[in-house]
Amino acid sequence: MSGTPGVTVLVGLAVPALTAAAGPASPADLVAARTQMAFSLGWHIVLACLGVGMPALLLFTEWRALRTGDDDHLRLVRRWAKAVGVLFAVGAVSGTILSFEMGLLWPGLMGVYGEVIGLPFALEGNAFFLEAIFIGVYLYGWGRLSPRLHLLSGVPVLVAGVASAFFVVTANAWMNQPVGFTLEGGRIRDVDPWRAMMNPATPPQTLHMIVAAFMVTGFAVASVYAVALLRGRRDRYHRLGFAIPFALGAVFAPIQIVAGDYAARFLAEYQPVKLAAMEGLFQTRSHAPLSLGGIESGGALHYAVEIPSGLSLLVGDSPGTVVRGLDVVPAADRPPVNPVHLAFDAMVGIGFFLLLLSVWFAVAWWRRRDLPRSPWFLRLAALSGVAAVVAVEAGWIVTEVGRQPWVVYGRLRTADAVNPVPGLWAGFAAVLLVYAVLTVATVYVLRRMARDSGAPETAGKGVHAPQEPEEPAQGATPVAGDRG
Template identity: 65%
Template sequence: MPVLDHIALIDPVSHLSALAAGPATPGDLKAARAQMGFSLAWHIILACLGVGLPLLTLTAEWIGLRTGNPSYQLLARHWARAMGVLFAVGAVSGTILSFEMGLLWPGLMGRYGQVIGLPFAMEGIAFFIEAIFLGIYLYAWDRLPPRTHLLTGVPIVVAGIASAFFVVCANAWMNQPRGFTMRGGKVVDVDPLAAMLNPASPPQTVHMILAAMMVAGFLTTGVYAVALLRGRNDSYHRAGFFIPFVFAAVITPFQLVVGDWAARFLAEFQPTKLAAVEGVFTTSDHVPLTLAGIAQDGKLHYGLEVPNGLSLLVGYSPSTVVQGLDKVPPSEHPPVTITHLAFDTMVGLGMFLLFLGAWMLLAWWRTRRAGDGDVLARRATRPFLVLCSLSGVAAVVAMEAGWTVTEEGRQPWVVWGLMNVRDAVNPAPGLMVGLWLVLAVYAAMTAATVYVLRRLARERPVPLAPQEEDVTTYPVV
């Protein structure tokens, strides 16, 4: 889905005039950050579904072709229709974000637009490929041979992942700016490829793509978990539950490994951000790992400390020195409390989702080993489904918390070490009006999207044959 693919529409003359007018007032800066933050937080949910839902849809269609079970074909048709709706709405919200980059942050785009233009342009190409093949996939369902139709969905999956990759590369550049030289206050010797493939790109892109797939998987799981709790225990709803759940549960442990990789990247390349994430104010060794807590007077209060925990995680030794916030001026300190609590929220919810996958695996193993599926079903099915019904919300909150860590932990820099956020914002008055307008537009889009999706949920694209209702069996949990 498009996020930032309209850089060519930005007027460089307006950038220069905005920079000449001086920095924005604090109120304007707060309005600009609130508008951008809300727009991104709203759009990123649809972007995650745009990455993961096509893969789920193709999986259901492929299983249906192999097994001949109409439940899977029905799921694929149903999910494809929802995918079309979400893609259309995501295109609107992504376009809004594109214009916000130029309207709210002319200082950033005026100076560095030529450096980070490549990933945005590539994301635009990926978006158009996704749109073209999505149209073919939806229109040609009964007009192409089944296997040929399945293949038309592959470019949708590839383009969705590529779109996420290119956009996150641009954000990674803001954390590790590369690919240019500053000479006389001007950007020269631009190398767009080096800028896009900066040191932060690998951990950030992998982390985000896996997060998107988890959000898509667990959100879909939650919908069908609620249906199963309401007694709709047929083949269609069981398949709708188990396909996305297994998909997301398998990804979750890999995401935790990638998260550890990203944290180690911070220790090497952005130690100030790591210090804010973990609430480390003083550089030292034998640094504890603090769970929760509020930053006050240069220290985390009310948290639970694990002795030597952070030093062990960073360097596998209690004597590992961890850089604290005392190495940078107070004016360059990120907001510690919100960054630290957002990180703990992300990790805590990730462990909850990992627990659900482990529960499922254990239940499957016990059912196969002991043959006590009925007993296990009576004791554990409903609590498990209740927790699974919350997994979608948990995955979304974890993903939003992760982005909060990424953005708040970089403050006060919009480009790490080079440009302050205050110097990038549009100094023109009226940004608060724009914020209220955007809130109204997104409220209308939310209501319309929920209404359409609820209408789709009440309909089945094709009838399900009664004799096929209970063909497929699953492990009982």
């Protein structure tokens, strides 16, 4: 659901002359460009996560329907498939907007470095088109392909979705670790696009983002059914609708903790200034504390809860590990501490909240093959979807704001990359209007789909009959009685 970012390079290369012709952008226009990009990315990233994770839910649930002949699994996969079709269409629109924004708002970046990072965008475009083709086959193939062939038609959707996310994140990783070129006299030479794509930041960033996408999908979908369960809809259909996606999120929650630790250790070596901002560490030192909460003021972190030597232990497995602070660079090269530090704390805190909720679910399922009985579990699960989305948004704040003032780390400042043409606030206002319409339309369509119970399934047609099955009645067999 990433749109067609391959257009970005073409747009960016078409407008590099604007920088030299118009001079530097005003501070207000720089803020407008950054705000527009942040808003667009923050809106699109939710759909991108669902684009990665929803095909996995579809494939697993359809496989269960084929294996057991179970109508409840079929009802879920048919309903989710319709939602995927809507979200894919909307995601294509928001992804295309992002593509043009990269070139139109940041010609100083794309005009100079477009040939270096063009490869992942081109590959992402191919992955997107493959995903679009097979989503069409999958949605249209209900009742027209054999059950096994229909299931297999969904595999390229999953593969292409993960590949699309991988390629796009490699481009962002390059902005954090720019390699694969030499810069001589202001000109790019000796371009190695494969080395640029597989830069040192690619493994930790792509792993962290793809795992987050599966978590967002699992907890977001499960939270919808958690609300239904709290409202008394305890039939097997709704219990399955909760258990399957929540299990997906629960499986990836501990993996994300490990991936996050891997990413933090990477930053300690390759982007120590970003890590220092994340932890509010101003002075290079050994026995560096791990700071929870707190507000930066006057060049110091106040009101934080400190775990002695915690940061040194995390990045170097020893209390004596020296951790570089913000003092290693001039003040003009430091990111703003408060948004980076607070966003990092929010991301980590939510990650551990989701991990504990997952452990609660796993223990109950292991003991009774059923959901936890406490209503507090469902109340917290109903919040898990929003929490997972907030964690992803906070993670991107850490990634992007933590790199400031650089758009290409150590090479190109954000202020030097922005489009110098005045009036960028007008463009931001237009984008806000477009996204408002998209949001209202998407919510309206999804709510209508949720209320539409569909026509009853015709007996004897099998699990791939083209009719939409009837919504199950309340009081049906609980999920613990699932066959197979």
